[in-house]
Amino acid sequence: MLSNGVSQKCKNDPKEYWAGLGFLCVIMASSEDVGNDDDTEQKSTQPEEAKKSANKPGIATTAKKQPPPEKPEAVWLRTKVILSFWAVVVFLGLPVWWQTTSIYRARLPIQQMLEWSEGTACQPVLPLEIWVVSPGLVCEDARHVVQIAQEVLDTMNTFPVQPIRIRLAKSRPINDSKGQPFAEDPACFLEDYDPQSRHPALHLHLVPGEDATELQLSFDPHSARADLIYGEVSTRALGSGAASTVYNIFAEEQAGLAYKLAAQDNSNTAARYLESVPEDIRSAITARENRALKYASTYHLTFSLFTPAGSPSSWAIESALETHIQPWTSAFSIISNFSINSQIQPYSAYSPSIHPFQDSEANQTLLRRQDLSAFINAAEWPLSPSIGADGPTINFVLYVPSPSEIPLTIESSDGGSSWLIPQWGGVTILNPPLHTNELTGQPSVPRHLDLDTLHPAFETFTSQLLSLLGLPTTPQPQMTTTTTRRPPSPTAPSPAPLRLATLTRLRTLSLHLLTRSTLTSLAHLTTSLPSIPIPHRVASLVSASLSDLDRTCSSLHASRWGEALGHATRAWQDSEKAFFEKSMVGQVYFPDEHKVAVYLPLLGPVGVPLLLGLAREVARYFARFRSWRARGTGASG
Amino acid sequence: MTVNMPIDRRKALVIAAAIVGRILVFAFFPQLPELLTGQVEVSTPVTSYKRLQEGLFLYIRDVSPYEGGIFHQAPLLLPLFSLLPGRSSISLTTGLLYTLMDLANANALAKIADSGEAVSSRLFTSPRKGTRLDGAALSIAYLFNPFTIAGCLGRSTSAFTNTAIVHAVSNAVTGSPFRAMFALALASYLSMYPILLFPPLALLCWDQAVQKSNQKVGGLNMGMNLTASLFACINGFLWLSFMVMGGSWEFLSATYGFHLSVPDLTPNVGLWWYFFIEIFDSFREFFLGTFWLQLVAYVGGLTLRVRRQPLFIITTLLGLFAIFKPYPSISDVSLYLAFVPLYKHIFPLMRYTFIATSVMLYASLLGPAFYHLWIYAGSGNANFFYAITLVWSLGLSMLVGDMLFAVLRDEWEVERPEMKGKEIKRI
Known part of the structure; x- marks a missing residue:
C-alpha cells in the first residue's frame, strides 16, 4: 500500500512530520506547502542538487521550473486555518488558563493578627475577686480588715496579670454553730455587686472562734468557699492574715499562669515573676505541665x-x-x-x-x-x-x-x-x-x-x-510566705471547685496564647509566601477567631471564666482550622521555577507550531504590504 | 441487478454469519463476554456494562442510580435496560440488542458507502473514485473487525453512541438533515463529545440540500434550523431524563460533570489517566481545560481546511476523538475504522500504512499482556501499560495524519494534474 517508490528524501519526511506528533496542526499548517513544490524534475535530478538549485536559482545550471504562484484562495484558507487555531487559544484557552491558575487570595486582617503578638491589642488580665463576708464583725472593723488585707495583698502580689481585689460582700444568711443567723449591718457594703456579672474566685468567711489562738483555715469541699476562723486578734493581724491566706491559695495558680506566659508568649514580666517563685513550686508546675495532655474539647x-x-x-x-x-x-x-x-x-x-x-x-x-x-x-x-x-x-x-x-x-x-x-x-x-x-x-x-x-x-x-488533665493541687501546705505570722495552712488540698476554676483559667490563658501564636504564624506565612492561595474559608475562620480572641479577653477582664473558656476554645479551634487548611498548604512547596517544568511540555509541542504559523502569516502580510507600498510609490513616481 | 444478485447473496451470507457468530458466542460461551466486560480496553468508567448494571440495580429499587459514584452514564439507558427481560449479567436478550445495533450500524455504513459521498462530494470529486468499495464490503469490514466484535461482546454502552453517530452521518448523507440532527443529539446526550461533530455534519447536510434542490438554499437559514433542531432534541432528551430521574438534575453533574472533570483515573487506552495521576493538584484544572481545548481545537481547523469533503472531516475527528478523549476505548477505534475503508481510493497515496498497521497490531496484542503483568502478575508497573497506550495512540495518530495527508494530496492532484504519481516534498 506504500506510495510507489519511496525515495531517499521521502524517508526523511517522517522525522519532520512527526516531530510534533499528535498535534496535527503541524500538518494542517504545513500541508499547504505541498502544492508549492518546485521539484518537478525530481526523478531525474539528485535531491541535493535540487536543493542547491532551489536555494540559488541564479547559479543553477539547468533551468528550473518555478512553482506556480499560490492561489489567493489557498493563501486565504491557510490564514483561516491558522486563525481558527488561534481563536481557540485566545477565546477559550486564555480564559481557561486565567481561571484555573489564578490564585485566590482572600484578604486577611494581617494588621489585626500581628497586633496580638505585638501586644498592642488587648492583653489578658485575669483579675480575681475575693468576697469577704464577716458576719462576726461590726461594720467599721470589717471595712478596716478588708482595707488592711487589700494593702498587704498589693505589696505581696507582684504578678500584674492577676490582680486580686478583696471586697466586702453581702453574705447569704449563714448560721452560726447555734443555728442563729449572724447579725449583719445592712449599711456596711461599700459597693453593690451583681453576682451575675462577676464570679468571685473565693468567698472568704471570717468566722470568729472562741477557742482559736491563731488563724485557722478550712475549706468547704463543695463550693469555692473558705472559712477563716480567728480568735482574739487585732483587725490588722486579721487583715494581713486574710491577705496571706488568699495569696497562698492563688500563688501556685499565678506561678502556673506565669509559666504559660513565659513559655508561650516570651513575656519578660512573667519570666521575671517566675524567677521569684520558689524552686519547688516551679518544678512542680513543670512536672504537672509535662504530665498533662494537651487541651482538647473531648x-x-x-x-x-x-x-x-x-x-x-x-x-x-x-x-x-x-x-x-x-x-x-x-x-x-x-x-x-x-x-x-x-x-x-x-x-x-x-x-x-x-x-x-x-x-x-x-x-x-x-x-x-x-x-x-x-x-x-x-x-x-x-x-x-x-x-x-x-x-x-x-x-x-x-x-x-x-x-x-x-x-x-x-x-x-x-x-x-x-x-x-x-x-x-x-x-x-x-x-x-x-x-x-x-x-x-x-x-x-x-x-x-x-x-x-x-x-x-x-x-x-x-x-x-x-x-x-493537669488539675492543680493548690495550695501546697509547705508553701513559704513573707508574712511575719505563719499563715494558716489547710490540711488537705483545696476543694475541687477551686481547683477546677484555677484549671479553667490556666486553660483559657494557654488557649488564648496558642491562638495568638497560631494567628501570628499564619500572618507571617501568608505574607512571606505570596504564591499560596488563601481560600475564603480561611479568611472567615481568621476573623471569627479574632473576634473570639477579643471576646475572650473581655470575658477575662470581667472575670467570667466559663464564658472566657468557651470563647478561647472556639478561637483556638478556628485558628487551627485556618492554619491547617489543606488547599492552602498544597502549593507551599511549589516554587515558581517548577512552573516552567509544567508549562514547557505544553508550550513546546503546541506552542511552537502555533507561533511559527502565526509568525509566517504576519511576515507574509508585511511583505505584501511593503510590496504594495513600493508599487504605490512607483506608480506615483 | 440480476447480475449482481449472486454476489449480493454471498455477501448477505457473510453478514448473516457475523450476526450468528455473535449470538452463538453470547449463547454458548458466556465466559468470553464476561471476560471482555472487565477489560479496561473495552470498558471505561463512562461506558462499562458492569457499572450500568450497578446503576440499574439502584434504579429498579427506586434509589438514585448516581448514589455511590459508580454509575456515570446517561439516565435514559436505565429504562431501556430495565425493560429487557432477563437482567442477569449474561443475558441473551442484551446480547441480541448489541448484535442488532451492530447490524444497524453495518446497514447505515453500507448506505453511506453506496451514496458515494466519500469519493465525490458537492465540491470535490476524487480522480480515483473508481476504486471505491461498495456498501456490502464496508459492512463486512465493520462486522468482522475484531475491535467491533470485542466492543459488542463487552457490551460497552459506547455502542449506543456509535450507533447514533453512524446514523447521524448516514441520514445526513442520504439527505434527511433533521433525522441526522436527532441522531447527533442522541449521541451528544449519551456521551457529550459528539457535539463537536456538529459543524462538519451541518456542512454535509447543507451540501446534500444544495445538491438535491434546484433553487438556492440559504446557508445561514439552514444553519440556524439545524442548530435549533439539534438543541431542541438535546433539551428534549434532557427533559425526558429529568422526568425519568424523578425530577432531579443530579444526573447532569454525575454524567457530563464526570466527563469534564475526569475524577476516575482507572487505566484505559487513552492518554489522560496517567497524566492526571502524575500532575500536581494545583495544575489539574488548568490541564483539564488544556486537554479538552486540544480536542476542541481540531474542529475549526479541519472544517476549514477539508471543507470540500465534510465526510472526511467527520472521519478524521472520530479518529482524533478515539485518541484524545478522556475515556477512550477500542469501540471508539472500531467506529473510526468503520469509516476508514470509505477512503480506499486514497490508500495508495498513504505512506505509513504498514508502520501504522503494525504499531496498532503490536499495541493491541501487548496491551492486555502488559495490563495483566501490572495488575494481576505484579511483575510490571503502571509504566508498562502506559507505554503501550502511548504506542497505541502513536499508531492511531499516524493513521489519522497519514490519511489527512493522502486526502490533501488527492485534492491537490486535481489542481495540479501534471503532478500525479510523482514524489513531492514539503518546502
Whole structure:
C-alpha cells in the first residue's frame, strides 16, 4: 500500500512530520506547502542538487521550473486555518488558563493578627475577686480588715496579670454553730455587686472562734468557699492574715499562669515573676505541665483489663466508673467532655521482655523499676493511640497478674503497684485475693472483680486522671510566705471547685496564647509566601477567631471564666482550622521555577507550531504590504 | 441487478454469519463476554456494562442510580435496560440488542458507502473514485473487525453512541438533515463529545440540500434550523431524563460533570489517566481545560481546511476523538475504522500504512499482556501499560495524519494534474 517508490528524501519526511506528533496542526499548517513544490524534475535530478538549485536559482545550471504562484484562495484558507487555531487559544484557552491558575487570595486582617503578638491589642488580665463576708464583725472593723488585707495583698502580689481585689460582700444568711443567723449591718457594703456579672474566685468567711489562738483555715469541699476562723486578734493581724491566706491559695495558680506566659508568649514580666517563685513550686508546675495532655474539647477514656490467664473475665466496671470517675468527668464538663469505654482482654500478658523476680522473703513478685516503661505490651494489646481525630485517648490499664505472680508489686516502693505514663495514661496492677479452685486445688483468681476489689485501683485511676488533665493541687501546705505570722495552712488540698476554676483559667490563658501564636504564624506565612492561595474559608475562620480572641479577653477582664473558656476554645479551634487548611498548604512547596517544568511540555509541542504559523502569516502580510507600498510609490513616481 | 444478485447473496451470507457468530458466542460461551466486560480496553468508567448494571440495580429499587459514584452514564439507558427481560449479567436478550445495533450500524455504513459521498462530494470529486468499495464490503469490514466484535461482546454502552453517530452521518448523507440532527443529539446526550461533530455534519447536510434542490438554499437559514433542531432534541432528551430521574438534575453533574472533570483515573487506552495521576493538584484544572481545548481545537481547523469533503472531516475527528478523549476505548477505534475503508481510493497515496498497521497490531496484542503483568502478575508497573497506550495512540495518530495527508494530496492532484504519481516534498 506504500506510495510507489519511496525515495531517499521521502524517508526523511517522517522525522519532520512527526516531530510534533499528535498535534496535527503541524500538518494542517504545513500541508499547504505541498502544492508549492518546485521539484518537478525530481526523478531525474539528485535531491541535493535540487536543493542547491532551489536555494540559488541564479547559479543553477539547468533551468528550473518555478512553482506556480499560490492561489489567493489557498493563501486565504491557510490564514483561516491558522486563525481558527488561534481563536481557540485566545477565546477559550486564555480564559481557561486565567481561571484555573489564578490564585485566590482572600484578604486577611494581617494588621489585626500581628497586633496580638505585638501586644498592642488587648492583653489578658485575669483579675480575681475575693468576697469577704464577716458576719462576726461590726461594720467599721470589717471595712478596716478588708482595707488592711487589700494593702498587704498589693505589696505581696507582684504578678500584674492577676490582680486580686478583696471586697466586702453581702453574705447569704449563714448560721452560726447555734443555728442563729449572724447579725449583719445592712449599711456596711461599700459597693453593690451583681453576682451575675462577676464570679468571685473565693468567698472568704471570717468566722470568729472562741477557742482559736491563731488563724485557722478550712475549706468547704463543695463550693469555692473558705472559712477563716480567728480568735482574739487585732483587725490588722486579721487583715494581713486574710491577705496571706488568699495569696497562698492563688500563688501556685499565678506561678502556673506565669509559666504559660513565659513559655508561650516570651513575656519578660512573667519570666521575671517566675524567677521569684520558689524552686519547688516551679518544678512542680513543670512536672504537672509535662504530665498533662494537651487541651482538647473531648477526651476519650479507655479502661482496659488485661490478664495473662482466662480469669477474671468480668469486672464491676460500670459501678466503679459511676462511683469514681463520673463525678469527676461531670465536674470537668465545664472544661472538656469525656467519652468512656472499657474492654477486657484475657490471655494478654505483659511484654515478653519483662522479667519480674521473686522476693522469697516477703513472698511476692517484684517488677524492676527500669522495666516499667516497657510494661505495656504495645504489640499485642489493642490500645487505641492517644492521638485521635476527634480528641486524644487516655488509657487506663488494669493488670491482674497470674496466680503464681500474685502479689506483684514494684521493687522498693513499699508495695506500690501503679504508675503514670505522662500524656498517655496510667497503669495499675491489681492483686486480687486468691481463692482455691475446688477442682484443681490450685489457688486461682476470682472470675469476677467486684466493686470492693476494684476500689483501690480506681482511686489510683482517679488521681492519675486528674494529673493527666493537669488539675492543680493548690495550695501546697509547705508553701513559704513573707508574712511575719505563719499563715494558716489547710490540711488537705483545696476543694475541687477551686481547683477546677484555677484549671479553667490556666486553660483559657494557654488557649488564648496558642491562638495568638497560631494567628501570628499564619500572618507571617501568608505574607512571606505570596504564591499560596488563601481560600475564603480561611479568611472567615481568621476573623471569627479574632473576634473570639477579643471576646475572650473581655470575658477575662470581667472575670467570667466559663464564658472566657468557651470563647478561647472556639478561637483556638478556628485558628487551627485556618492554619491547617489543606488547599492552602498544597502549593507551599511549589516554587515558581517548577512552573516552567509544567508549562514547557505544553508550550513546546503546541506552542511552537502555533507561533511559527502565526509568525509566517504576519511576515507574509508585511511583505505584501511593503510590496504594495513600493508599487504605490512607483506608480506615483 | 440480476447480475449482481449472486454476489449480493454471498455477501448477505457473510453478514448473516457475523450476526450468528455473535449470538452463538453470547449463547454458548458466556465466559468470553464476561471476560471482555472487565477489560479496561473495552470498558471505561463512562461506558462499562458492569457499572450500568450497578446503576440499574439502584434504579429498579427506586434509589438514585448516581448514589455511590459508580454509575456515570446517561439516565435514559436505565429504562431501556430495565425493560429487557432477563437482567442477569449474561443475558441473551442484551446480547441480541448489541448484535442488532451492530447490524444497524453495518446497514447505515453500507448506505453511506453506496451514496458515494466519500469519493465525490458537492465540491470535490476524487480522480480515483473508481476504486471505491461498495456498501456490502464496508459492512463486512465493520462486522468482522475484531475491535467491533470485542466492543459488542463487552457490551460497552459506547455502542449506543456509535450507533447514533453512524446514523447521524448516514441520514445526513442520504439527505434527511433533521433525522441526522436527532441522531447527533442522541449521541451528544449519551456521551457529550459528539457535539463537536456538529459543524462538519451541518456542512454535509447543507451540501446534500444544495445538491438535491434546484433553487438556492440559504446557508445561514439552514444553519440556524439545524442548530435549533439539534438543541431542541438535546433539551428534549434532557427533559425526558429529568422526568425519568424523578425530577432531579443530579444526573447532569454525575454524567457530563464526570466527563469534564475526569475524577476516575482507572487505566484505559487513552492518554489522560496517567497524566492526571502524575500532575500536581494545583495544575489539574488548568490541564483539564488544556486537554479538552486540544480536542476542541481540531474542529475549526479541519472544517476549514477539508471543507470540500465534510465526510472526511467527520472521519478524521472520530479518529482524533478515539485518541484524545478522556475515556477512550477500542469501540471508539472500531467506529473510526468503520469509516476508514470509505477512503480506499486514497490508500495508495498513504505512506505509513504498514508502520501504522503494525504499531496498532503490536499495541493491541501487548496491551492486555502488559495490563495483566501490572495488575494481576505484579511483575510490571503502571509504566508498562502506559507505554503501550502511548504506542497505541502513536499508531492511531499516524493513521489519522497519514490519511489527512493522502486526502490533501488527492485534492491537490486535481489542481495540479501534471503532478500525479510523482514524489513531492514539503518546502
